[in-house]
Amino acid sequence: MISTVQELAAEALFVSHLQPSQCPSRETVEETVTEMILRHGSDGCAASVAEEFGDHPESAVRRMSWVRTELRGAAHRTPHYAS
Template sequence: MISTVRELAAEALFVSCLQPSECPSRETVEDAITTMILRHGSDGCAAGVASEFGDHPDVAVRRMEWVRSELTEMLVPRVSVLH
């Protein structure tokens, strides 16, 4: 189940308009994922990924590497600082 959710999040982030050069915050990434899932659904996100890999495989690979990196960082628990 968790891998399915992670895959859906990856596909949703992949089809979003966010760019690595923007260095988006965690909240921005979460919002983009939610927006894309609500807009396109799981099938639509998967179709967008498939289309990009078919049309621009070299660019799609680099984008998916960025997506995976962003999601890995999101899985690291937030550290709260107590004063």
């Protein structure tokens, strides 16, 4: 189950507007993932990822690599509500 949630989060972040150059905070990543899931649904996120891998495989691989790194990093950052 956890891996399914992680996959959904990765797909949602992948289809988002966030870019590596923005160095998003944990809060921004969490909000963006939620927004994309609500906007596109799990099937919509997966379909968009598949489309990008079909149309632009080289850039999609780079983006998914960034997404995975970002999600691992976000998991280790202090939550935005913890002060």
